[in-house]
Amino acid sequence: MGLFGHRRTVFTDCDILVIGGGMAGCGATYESRYWGRDLKIVCVEKANIERSGAVAQGLYAINCYMGMQWGENRPEDHVRYARNDLMGLVREDLGYDIARHVDSTVHKFEEWGLPIMRDPATGRYQREGKWQIMIHGESYKPIVAEAARKAATEVCNRIMVTHLLMDATKPNRAAGAVGFNVRTGHFHVFRAKAVIVCAGGASHIFKPRAVGEGMGRTWYAPWSSASAYALPILAGAKMTQMENRIVLTRFKDGYGPVGAYFLHLKTYTQNAYGEEYESKWFDKLREQIGEYVDHHPVPTCLRNHAFLEEVKAGRGPIRMVTTEAFQDPHKETVGWENFLGMTIGQAVVWASQNIDPKHINPELTTSEPYVMGSHATCSGAWASGPADCAPSEYQWGYNRMMTVDGLFGAGDTIGGSAHKFSSGSFTEGRIAGKAAVNYVNDLGREQPQVSEAELADLKKAIYRPMENYAIGRNEIVAGTVSPSYLLPLHGLQRLEKIMDEYVGGIGAHYTTNAPMLTRGLELLAMLKEDLDHIGAEDLHQLQRAWELEHRVLASEAVTQHTMFRTETRWPGYYYRADHPKLDDTDWHCFTLSRYDRHSGQWQMEKAPVYHIVD
Numbered sequence: 001m002g003l004f005g006h007r008r009t010v011f012t013d014c015d016i017l018v019i020g021g022g023m024a025g026c027g028a029t030y031e032s033r034y035w036g037r038d039l040k041i042v043c044v045e046k047a048n049i050e051r052s053g054a055v056a057q058g059l060y061a062i063n064c065y066m067g068m069q070w071g072e073n074r075p076e077d078h079v080r081y082a083r084n085d086l087m088g089l090v091r092e093d094l095g096y097d098i099a100r101h102v103d104s105t106v107h108k109f110e111e112w113g114l115p116i117m118r119d120p121a122t123g124r125y126q127r128e129g130k131w132q133i134m135i136h137g138e139s140y141k142p143i144v145a146e147a148a149r150k151a152a153t154e155v156c157n158r159i160m161v162t163h164l165l166m167d168a169t170k171p172n173r174a175a176g177a178v179g180f181n182v183r184t185g186h187f188h189v190f191r192a193k194a195v196i197v198c199a200g201g202a203s204h205i206f207k208p209r210a211v212g213e214g215m216g217r218t219w220y221a222p223w224s225s226a227s228a229y230a231l232p233i234l235a236g237a238k239m240t241q242m243e244n245r246i247v248l249t250r251f252k253d254g255y256g257p258v259g260a261y262f263l264h265l266k267t268y269t270q271n272a273y274g275e276e277y278e279s280k281w282f283d284k285l286r287e288q289i290g291e292y293v294d295h296h297p298v299p300t301c302l303r304n305h306a307f308l309e310e311v312k313a314g315r316g317p318i319r320m321v322t323t324e325a326f327q328d329p330h331k332e333t334v335g336w337e338n339f340l341g342m343t344i345g346q347a348v349v350w351a352s353q354n355i356d357p358k359h360i361n362p363e364l365t366t367s368e369p370y371v372m373g374s375h376a377t378c379s380g381a382w383a384s385g386p387a388d389c390a391p392s393e394y395q396w397g398y399n400r401m402m403t404v405d406g407l408f409g410a411g412d413t414i415g416g417s418a419h420k421f422s423s424g425s426f427t428e429g430r431i432a433g434k435a436a437v438n439y440v441n442d443l444g445r446e447q448p449q450v451s452e453a454e455l456a457d458l459k460k461a462i463y464r465p466m467e468n469y470a471i472g473r474n475e476i477v478a479g480t481v482s483p484s485y486l487l488p489l490h491g492l493q494r495l496e497k498i499m500d501e502y503v504g505g506i507g508a509h510y511t512t513n514a515p516m517l518t519r520g521l522e523l524l525a526m527l528k529e530d531l532d533h534i535g536a537e538d539l540h541q542l543q544r545a546w547e548l549e550h551r552v553l554a555s556e557a558v559t560q561h562t563m564f565r566t567e568t569r570w571p572g573y574y575y576r577a578d579h580p581k582l583d584d585t586d587w588h589c590f591t592l593s594r595y596d597r598h599s600g601q602w603q604m605e606k607a608p609v610y611h612i613v614d
């Protein structure tokens, strides 16, 4: 059993295990209790649900609210909006399902104490844009977490989940998960009848713009470490649209949000010479992607595309014109409060760089790519849809169940359904929670069967990085360079470099092609081999080691999917230079992958896109 075999093992048996207590996980926990009054519901989280996940530091807007009580929007309108933004490819059944329930989620948030701004003239929620409402959201996450805490039988904070458990008697059924406590080091085994993965998206798989001491300054939360993808991938679940990484246009260096600026403050962008630049790129783009360029609103990726082309043409930097709006004291207050409520770092960056947006138009930049399922992008697991509106090909049992029995997901975890944001992720968690309760009830007395041998193997594998370190630490060549192990940070930087250079990161102007992807896959395979030799000097580094494992596997999925889709569907997110055009004849479809953890092989296939809304 090795040096660390003595670690204590803690068993927890439950009906429903929720992995990750962010927005989706809190929703799943809350709703599971509503439908499963007598069930044992456990939420396991690597941080503390009070302030964990992408909403940790608060938000200033809820980006998905229909406003059906005032006749503002219909769920069908949201489906059309998301479909347009994703260049035609979304799981309309999943999106519709969220849109029809999301308002009730937001009403709950308000009931629980979230201050939502109101329009003094109408008494309705203050709109930032067609889908967004404004909140005083510094405490958004603690408010939502309280509801989950009250609903859960137990919340297990500080436990990093590393693997899912499969049922020993049924090959395609989830039976729980394992991980370790990042403070005590105990090995935790959760045996569960149903598992709901809600472990957020993935940052730091592509090299970030801010490196060295500033490497934590990414747009997406640095602790979003791709577990949402790696856990299902390892369990053999099918994934979809993993090539659909997202690139964000944000304020430079702090990645402060631009939504409130564009929508509420009515600021706009211009090039270094004070000119409007966006529209002039669209004629040329029409040759590559056809009529999509004329859609309204302009899809997010295409706006990025115009930005990137203008900068490449030497007319950067692109700036946000704030100097006009900030003359209005109300707008100036909103502009600053927007950062104080969700990205305080941007205010600090401006202060440190002598940028007063009342007098200077601040620079924008495009971020490194991220993988997510809840924003203007839809990577994630392939899930069964709602019984009443999903086409039969998208239904194999329970809503939001993946292609593995008993394995559910929500939020960033689930693919194909973009534009959920915080409220939609919580809502999808609720949907998955309700379905998981049905699944558990249908199972009756059947208990998950977990093999002792599998547990022993996993325990050994999980602590191996600490063993590697303990054995090899005296063989240091210089500084932190060792001939016998690789530190998690070194592995991360190697991953980011591979993804950046070969799979379409910032260093390659978001561009790749088949030969580059092929080489990227070769280098990823070598990195995977070296992961057996990661060294972790303490529990904190052990967590970093497993986050790296998860990021590498998700990166492999991204690369395989990017290779498979031989077109450029989302210019501005990435470009296949060898297939520069959008190709609706062959690629108006979803890409699906399945990983075989025994052979290390990926199987790729296409799935049809059904338009259920006209």
Ligand SMILES: Cc1cc2nc3c(=O)[nH]c(=O)nc-3n(C[C@H](O)[C@H](O)[C@H](O)COP(=O)(O)OP(=O)(O)OC[C@H]3O[C@@H](n4cnc5c(N)ncnc54)[C@H](O)[C@@H]3O)c2cc1C
Pocket: 019, 020, 021, 022, 023, 024, 025, 044, 045, 046, 047, 049, 052, 053, 054, 055, 059, 060, 061, 062, 063, 064, 159, 160, 161, 162, 198, 199, 200, 201, 219, 220, 221, 223, 224, 225, 227, 228, 374, 375, 410, 411, 412, 413, 420, 421, 422, 423, 425, 426
């Ligand atoms: C910078 C930024 C700005 C945003 N702005 C807005 C906005 O203005 N309005 C809006 O509505 N939405 C916004 N969003 C989107 C919103 O935050 C996400 O859609 C939402 O948080 C996704 O929910 P989730 O539960 O999937 O992921 P998260 O909320 O990130 O939760 C994932 C949870 O899983 C935990 N976890 C991860 N791995 C493991 C593991 N291995 N073991 C145990 N636990 C694990 C994490 O610690 C975390 O608690 C923004 C997101 C970002 C990053």
